[in-house]
Amino acid sequence: MIAVVGATGNIGRATVKELRALGEDPVCIVRNADKAREVLGADVRTTTADLNDRSAVERALSGVDRLFVVTGGTPQLGELEMNVLNAAKAAGVKWLVKLAGGKCVSQPDSGSLLGRGHYAVEEALKQSGLGWVILRPGLFMQNTLAQAPLIKSESKMALAFPKDLPLAFIDTRDVGALAARVVRDPAKHASQSIEFTGVITNYGQFAQVFSEVLGRPIAYVGLTLEQAEQGMKARGMPEWLVDHMLTIARLAAQGEFSIENMQPFRDIVGRAPASTKQFVQDHKAMFS
Numbered sequence: 001m002i003a004v005v006g007a008t009g010n011i012g013r014a015t016v017k018e019l020r021a022l023g024e025d026p027v028c029i030v031r032n033a034d035k036a037r038e039v040l041g042a043d044v045r046t047t048t049a050d051l052n053d054r055s056a057v058e059r060a061l062s063g064v065d066r067l068f069v070v071t072g073g074t075p076q077l078g079e080l081e082m083n084v085l086n087a088a089k090a091a092g093v094k095w096l097v098k099l100a101g102g103k104c105v106s107q108p109d110s111g112s113l114l115g116r117g118h119y120a121v122e123e124a125l126k127q128s129g130l131g132w133v134i135l136r137p138g139l140f141m142q143n144t145l146a147q148a149p150l151i152k153s154e155s156k157m158a159l160a161f162p163k164d165l166p167l168a169f170i171d172t173r174d175v176g177a178l179a180a181r182v183v184r185d186p187a188k189h190a191s192q193s194i195e196f197t198g199v200i201t202n203y204g205q206f207a208q209v210f211s212e213v214l215g216r217p218i219a220y221v222g223l224t225l226e227q228a229e230q231g232m233k234a235r236g237m238p239e240w241l242v243d244h245m246l247t248i249a250r251l252a253a254q255g256e257f258s259i260e261n262m263q264p265f266r267d268i269v270g271r272a273p274a275s276t277k278q279f280v281q282d283h284k285a286m287f288s
């Protein structure tokens with residue numbers, strides 16, 4: 001049996017959808033049953049456990065042999081995923097497929113708390129005795145959803161990335177498509193860290209795609225790190241998240257997200273990853 005942790009999030013819900021389309025009936029480990037029903041549909045199998053509660057997770061994993069784990073939106077990422085790993089070991093899970101960040105982010109001395117958390121979990125996973133696969137997607141196209149209010153009110157995007165900096169994005173729905181196939185047959189990818197991205201572009205071109213699809217000009221404003229930091233703090237963003245965002249922006253400026261790597265996706269999923277145009281078309285209502 002396959003289980004998915006983080007099933008109500010961007011990647012998790014896409015992974016569940018793909019698994020079901022492939023004929024699997026995964027069990028989703030969720031903390032909020034109402035949200036799960038709303039996001040995943042009433043016919044998806046769920047079991048409730050907060051990832052802070054290791055014994056509840058262990059119970060939820062009873063009978064599971066393959067597990068996909070993604071968490072996010074929390075400074076506790078490292079602790080929560082460590083709980084899941086230990087619960088998986090205790091419950092007799094055979095394979096754990098972990099969604100991580102890029103290698104440049106998953107470092108013991110990363111400026112990002114999430115990066116340090118990912119690194120600690122990855123190292124523990126490799127030593128755990130479980131079969132493992134680590135997935136390292138490129139930057140998410142869905143990061144632009146946070147720009148929706150600005151796009152709607154001022155027809156612009158403003159981020160801490162230079163307008164012409166090459167960036168290899170991927171749609172989280174594609175991350176789910178790849179994750180589903182890997183967790184379905186993890187032995188094929190045993191002990192591999194799979195790096196994958198969609199097509200390379202830059203934010204200037206991305207804004208142009210928004211303009212074409214939305215039918216009005218959308219400007220792109222590249223912020224300095226100082227401007228971005230001031231803006232995030234003024235909006236009340238917690239310090240750990242500001243540090244994470246600035247770490248990503250600094251690594252990007254060094255070219256760390258500028259390498260296109262589409263072949264792993266093509267090999268595993270058997271099609272091309274989504275374009276930025278497809279992404280904007282599919283989310284048009286959120287930006288209009």
Ligand SMILES: NC(=O)c1ccc[n+]([C@@H]2O[C@H](COP(=O)([O-])OP(=O)(O)OC[C@H]3O[C@@H](n4cnc5c(N)ncnc54)[C@H](OP(=O)(O)O)[C@@H]3O)[C@@H](O)[C@H]2O)c1
Pocket residue numbers: 005006007008009010011012030031032035049050051052070071072073074080099100101102114136137138139140143172
């Ligand atoms: N943004 C990027 O460009 C990028 C690039 C590469 C890798 N990544 C990695 O991608 C991951 C984020 O993926 P995502 O966008 O799919 O995340 P997400 O949408 O924020 O989803 C996070 C999931 O974790 C669940 N969760 C969090 N705390 C929990 C708890 N205490 N108990 C139970 N469930 C809990 C959430 O449940 P609820 O729905 O109940 O909150 C949700 O299902 C991060 O690990 C990040 O480092 C991001």
